[in-house]
Amino acid sequence: MWEERERGRAEILAAVDEAEASLARGEGRAITQESMRELAQQVTQRGRARLATEQQTRQQTPRR
Numbered sequence: 001m002w003e004e005r006e007r008g009r010a011e012i013l014a015a016v017d018e019a020e021a022s023l024a025r026g027e028g029r030a031i032t033q034e035s036m037r038e039l040a041q042q043v044t045q046r047g048r049a050r051l052a053t054e055q056q057t058r059q060q061t062p063r064r
Contacts (some may be wrong), residue, residue: 020027029035 029039
């Protein structure tokens with residue numbers, strides 16, 4: 001049980017180290033209400049574009 005907890009702890013610490021290194025490289029994103037709204041808009045736009053592409057593909061594919 002102790003080994004399992006330590007393994008989990010080590011994984012968490014490794015993930016934190018990786019996140020801190022990412023931030024140090026400037027790969028992070030500031031989390032604000034505005035940045036979350038922008039992210040939601042981007043996700044919505046990508047989703048709608050993907051859906052439109054899928055619908056066009058279905059319309060162009062001959063049915064059997």
